[in-house]
Amino acid sequence: PSVVPQQDLESFQEHLNKSTRILALLGAGLSASSGLPTFRGAGGLWRTHDATQLATPEAFSADPGLVWQFYSYRRHMALKAKPNHAHYALAELSRKKEGFLTLSQNVDGKPSPPPMPVSPADLRANHPEESLKLLHGSLFDVKCSDFFCNYLEKNNYTDPIVPALAIPTSEEDATTTSALASRELDIADESVPIPELSYKHLPKCPKCKRGLLRPGVVWFGEMLPEKVLDDTEDWIQRESKIDLIMVIGTSAKVYPAAGFVDRARAKGARVAIINMDKNDVPASGLAKGDWFFQGDAALILPEMLS
């Protein structure tokens, strides 16, 4: 059964079919049904910490151990997570439409590269730079936190990245074999104790041998990757018109990412918002000719893009 109003679906699909220049702006809601938490609202707390407060250079300076525990946990969760139907539907669209550019704010390595991925590992490995822009970096890039060192390593999937960041387990009796089986503890839950980690436990830069490594993500107050911004800008400027922007599972509150909605609109794009929460529309609001599809992106997108 359809999860979106039939009339809206038809008018959206009619526009999609004739669109040649299409943007998608992705946010954490896209991966929510793969089990990865969002930043704001329910799920936005990690232990007692607001997730957005941990995503800052200041938090890393003050307590690199805690910030690494947060990111190591998220690396682990992202490696275990399976892409959902929305990821696959986006991958399929980017295979079909040459003029489709995906702007992802997500750092989980899950979004939509063509050709159609066959496994989560392929999905992560095949990021084609030309059709997918990772605005906020990736959990699987690591770089040196020393200002004077430029060390960057892409696609580091080592989990845990150092032994001290292993997810703690509880040992319990496996009833059938009576062997000890270990069960991972959920360290997002504040009642699960985690050790205090300091410099000596944390990953060091192999180049300068001094600086701590840090996740290759973009924290508040930091610039987005220059090449990603330049390429996106080139794509926007290349032609006078953009046909459509889909705003998927994002609260569209973080700039400059959220600003791409208005940039696209200024070039004639119609806006399609896919979100659980009907209040989470970009600051510019909904205009005539826009669509709002409310619900789980993993259910709605496959239907919209079918």
Ligand code: BJW
């Ligand atoms: C579902 C669903 C389901 C749930 N299906 N939907 C202009 C004005 C004001 C401030 C600024 C400005 N320009 C720059 C700033 C400062 C700042 C900023 O934007 N602040 C705002 C908060 C006001 N921006 C920056 O600092 C940026 N840098 C920058 O601009 O550099 C230049 C500069 C420097 C210094 C001064 C001035 C300029 C950098 C921003 C980096 C953001 N980084 C993070 C962390 C990345 C690493 C990590 O993952 O840990 O990026 S913060 C966090 O927010 C993360 C996300 O990518 C980003 C966006 O969040 P998202 O994806 O929208 O998640 P949620 O949780 O907010 O929303 C989820 C949505 O899904 C909700 O709507 C749900 O309803 C929905 N949902 N389940 C469909 N199943």
